[in-house]
Amino acid sequence: MRPFPPKRSSAPPASSASSCCPVFAGSAVLYCATCDQSLCSRCVIKGTHQDHQLKDLKDAVRDEVKKLHKLSDDLRSRERKFGDLTPRIEAAERELEEMCSRTQETLQQEFHTLQTLIEQNRQQAFFILNAQKQTIKQQLYQLLEDTQNYHSKSTVMIENIKQLRSKEESENPASLLGEINAIETSLHTMNEFYSSVEKKLKVDDTRLKALENSIKKIVEKNKELLPRPWEFLENITLDESKTPKYVQISEGKTEMIVCPPDDLSHTACSSWINVQASQSFSKGLHYWEVYVGGCEIWQVGVVEQRQSKGPQSPALSQEKSSWVLECDSDELSALHSNNFSRVKESNVQTLGVFLDYDKGRLKFYNVNTGCIMYSFIAKFKHSVYPLFSIRPQKDSIARLKICNLLDHDDRESDTTPDPETSEAVSEEGIEMTSESLNWDLV
Template identity: 35%
Template sequence: MDESSSPESPESNASNRAGMCNGHEKPWVLYCRDSKEALCATRLTDCQQHRHGYETLEKGCKFEIEGVKKRVKKLKFILKKQVNTKAQVTKAKADIEDTFNLAEETVTEYYRELQELIDQNMQQAFLLIQAQRDSTIQAMDQLLLDGEEQQQKSKQILETVEQLKKRQNTDFSVTLLDIKSLESEIEDIEDYHRNIVEIIDFDKKRLKALGESIAKIVQRNREMLPKPWEFGENVVFDDKTSHGSLKIFGNKTKIQHASSKFPHKQHSMKQEETWANILASQSFTEGRHYWEVRVKDTESWTVGVVEKGWVKKGIQQALGQDKLSWALQMDGDSLAALHNDETIMIREGEIEQLGVFLDVKKGRLQFYNVHSGSVLHTFGAKFKNVYPAFSIDAQNGKVSQMRLCPLMPLGLNRDVMTDEGWRMSSDSGIGKIIHNPNEVTEENITSSTLQNTTSPVHSDGSSESISLSH
C-alpha cells in the first residue's frame, strides 16, 4: 500500500479535529464559563446549557490561561517543598524500618508469651504426673516396710488365740478385753491387705483426666490455628488475561482502570462499561492458599476465584454469575457474595483490605476483612483447578485501582520455606528463619532477604498487622 492511500496518523487526525466538538464534529463557537469548555452550536441548544454564562473563544482562552497560571503557582509551591526529597525519603525509610521492626518485636513478644504459657502449662502437668508417680511409689515402698510388721503381728495373734483356747480361769472380763484387743489388731492386718490391693491397682482416672484436659487444649488450638496467613503467597496479575481497560503496574501487583482518567471513553459492550476482569498468574489444584487484595482505592470491585472451564469460555464474563465462579462484590456501599447467579447480601463496615483463603482439599473458600479480622463469607464447593479473579469499575473524578499485597519476602516462596534447607531458630526468640547453605544455594535467595526474613508479619506499605480469627 502506498503512502497516498495509507490512513492518517493519530497526530494528523487530532490536528484536523482541532477546534471541533468531539461529540458532534462541529466547530466551536462559544466558551461556557460554568462547564469550562468550548461548545459547538448543537451543544448551545442543549437544555442543560441554557442557563450557563458564555464568552467568546478568545475570552475563554484567557480564562483558561489564568486557571493554568494559578495551578502552576501552586505547583511551584509544591515543588519548593519537595526540594529536599532525598532527605525526606531517607527519613521516611528510617521511619518505615522503625515501624516494621516494632511490628516484628510486638509479634515476637506475643509468640514468646504464648510459648511461656504453653511451657508453664506443660511444666505443671509434668509436676502433677511426677507427684502422682512419687506418691504411688512411696506408698508401695511403705507397703514393703509395713509388711514385715504385719507378719509379726499375725504370728502374735495366732499365739494369743492359742493361749485363749488353753485358758482355764474364770476371769471372763479379762478374756473379753483380750479378745477386743485381738480384734483391733486383726482389723489393722485386714486394712493392710486392703491397701495392698488399692495401691498396687491404683486409680488411673486422675491421669486420664489430665490427658483429656491437655487434649482439649490441643483441640482448641486446632480450632484457632492455623491462621490463613500461614499459607500466604505473593499472587501477581496475569497480563495475558487483562481486560483492555486495565493498566498493570508495580511488578504486576497493581491494576488501574484506564477509564478513571478518561471517563469520556465509550465501550460497546455492557460488560466493558461496568466490570473489567483480570486473573492471577497462579492456579491451584491442591493445598491451602491465602492472598490479600487492597481494595481501598476503588468503590466497586469484585474478588473471587474461577474454574479453568470458566476461563475457557472467556474472561469477559461477569464473576459469580455461573457455577464456575465464586466472588465477593462491593458496589458502592453494597456488599454481596455471588455464585451461580445467586446473591447473598452481607452487612459489613468499611473494607480496605480483603483476605482470600482457599482450602482445595476441604472445598472451602473464605473471605476476610483483614483489618477487623472478621469472616465475611464462606463458600463450600468442590474445587478442581481455580484461578484468583478480580474486577474493578471506573470512577468519575477518582482513579480506580486495586493492589495485590505482599505476604512473603521478595525472592522467597513457600516451597523454599518448607524445604529441609530451612529451619526455625529457637535461639533468638520465635519465628526467625535460619538458612542452611548446604541445602539451599545462594541463588535461591539474596542476602538482603535473609536479613529481613521473619515469621509471617503482614505488610502492605502500612504499619498495621493482621489479626485473623476463624
C-alpha cells in the same frame, strides 16, 4: 439473602446524542456545557440538548483555555510548594525504619512473653506430674510395709490361737473371753486389709488424666488462635492471557491498570474486567492480600475452574461458581449465585483473603484493622482460582494490586526466629497446626 439488584453505572448518563454526528462535526455551531461536547445544527434541531447550558463555540474555547491556565497555575504552585522531595522522602524512610524497629521490638517482647508463659506452664505441669508420681509411690511403699507388719502379726496370732485350748482349763474364763475378743478384732482388721490390697495395688490415674485434659484444653485454645492467616501467604500473579487492550498488567504480573482512552464507550465503562490468577488451589490453606484503594469499583474472591468466558463478562453475582466481595461506590456486598449480603464495614484499602479449601471456608479481612468482614461457607468441587475484577473509571485510572509480601529479600532475616527459642518451643510439644481474623481461623 435476596436477589442482587442491578448495578448502577458510575459513568455519567449518556444522552441519545452522546457526540456530534461525524458528518457534521466540522460544522459545529454551538457547545453544550452540560454534556461537554460540540453540537452541529442537526443536534440542535433534534432538541436532544434542550434545557442544557449552551455556549458559543468561541466563548467555550475561551472558557476552556482559562480553565487550562488555572489548572496549569495550580500545578506550578504545587510543584513550588513541594520542590525537591528528596529530603522529605529520606525523612519518611527514616520514620518508616523507626516504626518498623519499634514494631519488631514489640513483637519480640510479646513472643517472649508467650514463650515464658508456655515454659512456666510446662514446668508446673511436670512438677504436678512428678509430685503425683511420688505420692503414688509412697502409697505403694506404705502398702508393702503394712503387708509385712500384718504378716508378722498374723503369725503371732495363729500361735496365740493354738495356745487357747491349753488355757481353757487353767485360766479364768472371763480373762480368756477378753483375750479371744481382742484376737477376733485383730483378725477382722487384717481380713479387711487384705480385702483392700487388690484395690490399693491398682494405680489411680484420675489425677494424671485431669492433668492431660488440662494441657489438651490449652492446646485446643491455641488451635483456635493459631496459626494466623499470614502464615499461609501465597505468591499470586495475574494471568494476562486474556485482557482487553486498554488493560495493562505490570511486569511482575501483580497489578492490573485500566487507563480508559478518550473514546471509551459507555458499554465498556459498565463492563467488568475479570482477571484470574495463574495459580489454582485444590486443597490446603492459602492467604493473599490485595490493595484495592486504587479503584472505586472492584470484586475480589475465588472462582471454580471453568471454561473461559473471556475477560469481560456480566457481574459475578450471577456466577454459581464464584464467591466474591464487591465494592461499588463505598458499598460492600458479598456475592454468590445471584445472591448478595450487605457488609457493614467500609473504607477498605487492603483486603486479606483466606481460603481453607478442605473445610470450604473463604474469609475476607480488613488488613488495617484485622477484622473479619465476611465469611463464605462453600462446597468446592473443583480447583479454585483467585479472581480480580474492576470496572473502568471514565475520568481516572483504576488500579488493583496484589501485595506479594513474600517477594521481599529481607523477609527471612527479619522473621527467622531465634534458634534457641525455636528449639525450646518445639521441645515443649506445643502444637501449632491449624484448625483454621481479630484474625480467627475457626
